[in-house]
Amino acid sequence: MSNLLELKNVSKVYQRGIISPHANIALRDISLTLKEDEPTIMTVAGESGSGKTTLAMLLLGFITATTGEILYRGKNIAGLTGKDRLAYRREVQAVFQDPFAVFNPFYTVDHLLTVPIKRFKLARNKTDARNRMEEALTAVGLRPEDILGRFPHQLSGGQRQRINVARALLLKPRLLIADEPVSMVDASLRANILETLRNLQRDHGVSIIYITHDLTTAYHIAKSIIVLYRGGVMEAGDVDAVIKSPQHPYTQLLVDSIPWPNLNQRWGEHPIIAREADSVSTGCPFRARCPKAMEICKTRPPLFQINPSQAAACYLHDKQPEIVAERLSELLPA
């Protein structure tokens, strides 16, 4: 069984200043694997500044990792050339947060769909191109005759975001990186877009990395979840297990703060400790805000395996067996 995507101990450090360098560790030692023949939806969750978008940028090859390597079908994406690079560019697609910013207002929305067709020579002639566009739009639940030939400002946010998904679909990708795809869309339209994404995974065999801070939608769409905080993995595992019984104090705080649309499920009693301006650089990154912080937290906790499909990086669980970061993916259900 080969791996579609493999991250090996990837870290990203943003450095600034020459005389007195200041390093900001955006991602710390992340390893994960997506299998080629088991399309899955994996959520990467965390608050602003947790490194989610850095991860997306790394996977899309927009930035390079400081240490570690990212392998796509066994080849390092930093060193891809020629045909391999073109294939990677086609097979790994993205849907971004803002459905308003990705369109050029001077072109009709067809432009967004025809450019990739031309670029990757997907169609033999104009009719073929048109058919492919219509097919992709239909697959995301849009009526092609309503969409083609229109300008972006004539369409709603939900329609535009679905056109972005259609564009990704057109290229028959293997991996879709969705960076907060529904956060700027009306709540009533979110369901449609999430359903479209799930159908992509189920019917078209596309693996999806769903990046979000909204655990409600993550719970509904994903199979597995990785919770990041300040660039490190706090907790990972099966999405049901993590959200229904979170083990790391940070995940507990996150889950506790979800505003469920349910009158009997109130916001919890976990007190919120405000974030300190200059947070700790060693040890557990959540230490300063953790209600259960201990002396031992000054050293960085490894991941402890709590059950067959859940692990948390917290000394509260140090009775459980340790699991090395490289083997974390084995816990995640496909």
Place this chain on the structure above:
Amino acid sequence: MMMDTKAAGAQAGSRNATAAYDAASAKSVLQVKGLEVTYYTDLGRAKALDDVSFTLGAGEKLGMVGESGSGKSTMALAMMRMIKPPGRIEGGSVIVDGTDLMALDDDTMRRARLDKIAYIPQGAMNSLNPVTRIGAQMVDAIKSHMPREGRSAIMDRCMHALRSVDLDSGVFRMYAHELSGGMKQRVCIAIGILLEPKVIIADEPTSALDVVTQRQVMETIDRVQDQINAAVILIGHDMGLMAQFVDKVAVMYAGRLVEVASVREMFTDPKHPYSQALISSLPNLDNKGVFQGIPGLAPSLLRLPSGCAFHPRCPHAEELQRTVRPESVTLAGGRTVTCHLYAEEGQRHV
């Protein structure tokens, strides 16, 4: 401080829908009647607010939900009399604490803003001036309303406001870029409550924040509202937030209030077909993997459908719905709904 937060949370949790209604009818601090706003665009007239009426009692929290473009923010701006051309307030009244804001002259209205009715705009955290200190911006607001206030009294007021939103007094000397998103949002709330207004309108105060910060900001609003016993209007489209925070929910569709009900009634027994669709589209822990959106699209205000504006998306639409505009009716318990299905059941609303 932590204990305070908990106590406030518990208090908010044990609220009673019927008690809220009694309070509203007994003593309302805010009465909006027949508010109408039209935008005169090159493409035609867009009626952004159509006969919007509701009342709110002191200490009550109203959630205003609706799709983008349904007129939520227009309503907030109209209440503040801040609608800019090509928009125009065509009629109606906004009575705060016995004073009709629509009847005031411009200068009195300027002084009523912040003093009687405060507005925390969408993305308020980006509205702070980056080149002056937070303190200067707070002092500015007080001075323009209370020119004769002494220096120490002004300082007291600022410090009190900062304390009530759980910020350190050191924030007074800081600049906006030194604060996190949640802190900036809380500074905006602090400015909003400087003069202890009767009504606070918060337009999506947490839309750019993550869940933990969002909860912190909402708990802050909850607490300060309790202290000054103001009425709060929370505008947004996150029904989850509404369930956690408000007493009453008003649903807006194409510029009209289609339903106003207590939060419990809204979540357990929504009446208007649009509210029903909205409630059933909500995700929760039990229906994993079920996605139910609302079919169809929000209508353009320039070309509103005839009759009931919701009829093209409504499962119950018939000839009556397509041709006759529904009037708002009051149902048992004081809730109102604007739908033909309930025309006989309820009393005509005057």
